[in-house]
Amino acid sequence: MSLQHPPLHTVHVPLGERAYDIVIAPDAIDSAGEHLAEMFPGARFGIVTDENVAAAQLPRLLRSLDAKGLMHTEIVVPAGEASKSWDRLHTVAEAVLAARLERNDLLIALGGGVIGDLAGFAAAIARRGMDFVQVPTSLLAQVDSSVGGKTGINSPHGKNLLGAFHQPRLVLADLSALETLSPRHFAAGYAEVVKYGLIDDEDFFFWLEANFNEIAHGGPARAEAIARACAAKARVVTADERETGDRALLNLGHTFGHALEKVTGYSDRLLHGEGVAIGMALAHRFSARLGLAPSQDTGRIEAHLKNAGLPTTLADIPGDLAPTETLMDAIAQDKKVSRGKLTFILTRGIGKAFIERNVDPAAVSAFLEDMR
Structure with missing residues (x-):
């Protein structure tokens, strides 16, 4: 296949029969029809997106599909984290069936992390499993949620507690879509970029x-x-696709972050990437308190996150924060909890994250109380 504008970068995710490419280009949406017609001849497509992305990016995708004669139907849901719910999953799944999309047809997730998680979960369960393509339009989705096959919705008990591992067949990351992001949403996605340096690649952090x-x-x-x-995530996912071991390192900052998202109501009060930024700062501060990591690394990390426009402390969250006890209840619902024991991703310094099981809840509670 000869594309009108070849990609700037292609990252391969080598998962055997579930292998796929991440195509990074300034016009990935405009060339989507070329990719899909070549890879999935005869297939029809259900496009899942939200109201905001539909206005900004859907016309480009439709023109690209139409130019290749690809049949499609559109399923549009409200924008925002609230769409990662049973109700919206039901809406999407029923729309897939109503459109008579068959098992060998595909869903396209056009949007940010919410849409990718929702559409991917719907694809995992519709007709007992359909293929899907990720077309992430936010920085956070391009570097994190669109890669690796985690799909799901939220529960009143916590974030991402209902879902499935379901790998996409292709990821098309359109750089031009990032120009539509607000500075706040771009910064929130950048937190996930920084995370890869902090896990195990200090040279990448210094480069950032x-x-x-x-x-x-x-x-x-x-x-x-x-x-x-993307290459960093692909490497981790390839080694541990279903998070039975080191893939948990990708959750650096997320145990604190997910708890903060829950107690702030999954709202614009705290975006996911902002919660991760605070969570990463807290994870490094907690590690330093335990004598595991040098405190100067914490200061350097926080300075870079602040320079990127990200919050780093509990005090940076607008409004009154829930009591420490409520935060601890949210942490206890984290997916990494095992037999009631807390598991955290801690660190010995920049690029030296590790999994620590059986963390003392009392120590975490006391730490959070001091951080308030």
Whole structure:
């Protein structure tokens, strides 16, 4: 296949018969029809998106599909974290069946992490499993949620507690879509980029420090940062697809972050990436308190996150924060809890994260109380 505009980067996720490519290009949405017609001849497509992305990006995708004669139907849900719910999953699944999409047809997730998780879960259960394609339009989705096959919805008990592992067949990351993001939403996605450096690649973190201005303003470093982040996640996912071991490292900052998202009502009060940023700062501070990590690393990490426009402390969350006891209840519902024991991703410094099981809840509670 000869594309009108070849991708800037292609990252391969080598999962055997479930292997797929992540295509990173400034016009990935405009060339989607070419990719899909080549890979899935004769298939029809159900496009799942939200109201905001439908206005900004759906016309581009429809033109691309129409140019290749690909049949499609659109399923549009409200924007926001609230759409990761049973009600919206039911809406999407029933729309797939009503459109008479068959098992060998595909869903397309056009949007951010919410849409990718929702559409991917719907694909996993509709007709006992349909293929799907990720077309992530936010930075967070491009470097994290669109890669690795985690799909799901939220529960009143916590975030992402209902779902399935279901790998996409293709990821099309459109760089031009990032130009529509607000500075706040771009920064929230950037938190997940930083995470890969903090897990096990201090050189990447130092590179991000040196190149942040170009990343923020859309220079060549932006595409490189996305490609390096995707390659880092692909490497971890390939080694541990279903998170039975080291894939849990990708949750650095997420145990604290998910709890903060829950107690703030999964609202615009705290975006997911903002919760992760605070969570990563807290994880490093907690590690330093335990004598595991040098405190100067915590200061360096927090300085870079702040420079990127991200919150790093509980005090940065607007409004009154729930009591520590409520935060601890949310942490106790984290997916990494095993037999009631708390598991955290802690660190020995920049690029030196590790999994610590059986963390003392009393120590976490006391730490959070001090951080308030």
